[in-house]
Amino acid sequence: MKTLGFTAKAISRLHRFLGSSLEETVSPNFQYLQNLFGSEADVSKAVKQAPEILLIQNVPEYLESKLKHLASFGLSEDEVKEFVRKRPRILIISTDKVQKNMGFFIHTAGIPAKILLTKPLLLAFSLECRIKPRYRVLKSISTMQPLNCIPSLSAAIYLSERKFLEKYVKSSPDATKLLEIYSGNSVDLDIIQ
Numbered sequence: 001m002k003t004l005g006f007t008a009k010a011i012s013r014l015h016r017f018l019g020s021s022l023e024e025t026v027s028p029n030f031q032y033l034q035n036l037f038g039s040e041a042d043v044s045k046a047v048k049q050a051p052e053i054l055l056i057q058n059v060p061e062y063l064e065s066k067l068k069h070l071a072s073f074g075l076s077e078d079e080v081k082e083f084v085r086k087r088p089r090i091l092i093i094s095t096d097k098v099q100k101n102m103g104f105f106i107h108t109a110g111i112p113a114k115i116l117l118t119k120p121l122l123l124a125f126s127l128e129c130r131i132k133p134r135y136r137v138l139k140s141i142s143t144m145q146p147l148n149c150i151p152s153l154s155a156a157i158y159l160s161e162r163k164f165l166e167k168y169v170k171s172s173p174d175a176t177k178l179l180e181i182y183s184g185n186s187v188d189l190d191i192i193q
Contacts, residue, residue, distance in 0.1 A: 026054045026055070030047075032059050032060050032063070033046060037085050045088070049087075049088050050091060052092050065095070066090075070084070070098075075114065075117065089120060093123055097124075101123045101131065102116060102123065104135075121158070122154055122157055133182050134156045134182075135153060136181050137169060138150065138168065140177070140181050141168065141172065141174075144172075145174070
């Protein structure tokens, strides 16, 4: 594995490697990933970003299911494979979480799937604790202050809690109302729809 660019640090992040069978799990998974990605370099990159991939039982069935799920959002097979090749961490986010987050971003926030797949970290954030509250605040800002430009949802989601509150809530003339909306205490349901 050292010749493929794996480091002890990358593998040591997962104590489960110690209990995994090299012949029964890791090697077959590596071979399947090599067939999927096309090169050892791509597999090495994927495993560095998401070493858990090598430990999944029955990886072909698991990954085929993940790829089909991503394609269900209107992406071609080639687009999905290219996305996974570039951003393999998407494979370790639960299908349920991807489904809920993609559904919200596409149907509520109006962000196309192809855009979301360029920002896969968005799919890893908590829908209820981070995405929806920040969406409500940004939607409220666009309603309360229509002359201001509408902030980017993805940029707002990536910010730390402190920075988000400073930039979008505390600096607003409507700070008290926005804080209520953010905390979920006072929500106009028309804003969320």
